[in-house]
Amino acid sequence: MTRVITIASGKGGVGKTIVTANLGVALASYGESVVVLDADITMANLELVLGMEGKSVTLHDVLAGKASIEEAIYEGPEGVKVVPAGISLEGLRNVKLERLEEALSHLVENTDILLIDAPAGLEKDAISALAAADEVLLVTTPEVPSISDVLKTKIIADKLDVNIIGVIVNREQHDKTFLTVEEIETILEVPVIAVIPEDVEVSRSAAFGEPIVVKNPKSPVSNAIMKLAADLIGKEFHPIEPDKKGVIAKLIAGLMGRR
């Protein structure tokens, strides 16, 4: 049976899309048949994170009734299947969200896990993405505005009877100005199942259209995401140790462009 998991946040800019893309790749690397669908039809950027921009058929076309969902599926890193939303605003014309449900029913046929990258906010498109799921993963940064918004999303998800798997605290920093994991759990009344540390490498890899779990699997961020993926499907996680190169070796590698 296909697991439909929506990754939602409430607030934009918390790293939801990057988490979704990397989680999809991580799950696929464990041998799962994974489809990642970008439901953020107005501010889509999943395809940018996965280096798959410029595809001819996108979710926009599917929702406009111009193409079937099968035509909008593309293969990404580690065999993860991706349905890009399409980044052109022109594609937004004639989009009918009601068609999303039908598109999803086609997607789940040969898939183990369908990950839906939900839009930020609580507009109709965001709620549609939540309502379409069986389970939800909430992504937040340890900052007050993010927590405030994710709390609203959590309440809506509860109302829609969607099973909340847990919270992913993204871009965590050892800084007392931010909320602690314990505080986040207390406020949201949901367990924190993954803590992804702040790492500039993540933004860099996204800019190059390469998921961090592929680009630098030894990084703490990759290990956190791989562990989350393993936990989600009940597989064993084997941490990959970081490089123990010396500072000079790293510097030389960096200068020679082999980082």
Place this chain on the structure above:
Amino acid sequence: MELPITRPAQVSYGDELDFDKFLEKLARKRYNGFIRVTHASSEGHILLKEGIPIAASYDRYMKTEAMEKILEIIDKINTLIELFEVKESHMDYLIEINKVYKLEPTKEKVKPPTEIKTKEETKPPTEIKTKEKVKPPTEIKTKEKVKPPTEIKTKEETKPPTEIKTKEETKPPTEIKTKEETKPPTEIKTKEETKPPTEIKTKEETKPPTEIKTKEETKVIDELEVVETAGAKEASEIAAEREEIKVLNREEVMKKYGLKDIDEEEVEKVLETYKGGAITTIDIERVELTLMNKIKQSIMGIPNIKSVEVMIFLENMPELGGDIKVLIERESKGLLSRLISGVMNEEELKEHTYDIIEMEIKKTFRGYPEIIENFNINIEIH
């Protein structure tokens, strides 16, 4: 082990960390929490209370055996060591739920095999039998939960004074007894929990063994009952307290960061927009009536219109929309008078009526001008 996995306070690899020093550091800090050790497909935990390992598990191993297995792999290159902090108030609960993993090194270490032998020799078989009768297994269990050393305590109670003396000297649990004797049962418990074993020892040493003996003999059953009932009470109290603390904490944390839960009404509003419009069935009838009157009045403002019939059928699923049908009857005039007065022809009137209807819809739903696309407009002119 059943442990709350949250954000690790520290993450290291086995070959990067001197585990002995790490444990020493935690002991000095009187750290409350646990260490998670991941090596290949195996995972282990060491629960620490005030920096001292209390319980251990590793793969399928428990207690000391688990500890030994952890120490075997702790310095390996691909061993991940994570430290998690736990609130002091949660420690007792964690110890309680993980009691099967509890380490019992003190007993083994303190009592050398020779001592045990002598004790066994001195105890007649009849005494042992009576002990078993007096203490039912359930009672012993409850004691174990609250106070780990109670097993030893019961032995002491039945043994002759000389034996008790020697045991008290070597074993810390006897201290508990002496406290119980001097203080009421409820108080004793709290004291036992809060006072470290070293303090208790000194108390025991100062108390004469004869006193202990007599009191023990007379109060054995009473004490056990008290301990049992107090234990049950304590457990329920702790559970209630924990619930209270949880609620309070959330309120406090929410207040601290200026956060508020969204109320039910707000949630319903958000969900209604998703379900297809934030208006109820009663509202729809009102909207139909209002829109109908507005459209009718506007069309009647066009010259030479004899009568207008407007029919509106709104639907609220999945979005608000519907059908609008307008029947217009014009005043009959001759061709000449029509030319003179500049009356619109049928096509012009249709277009004008259409514009009026669109404008009225947009005026009615000011916030959602795109709603116009959800309406089918049909105009008939006679």
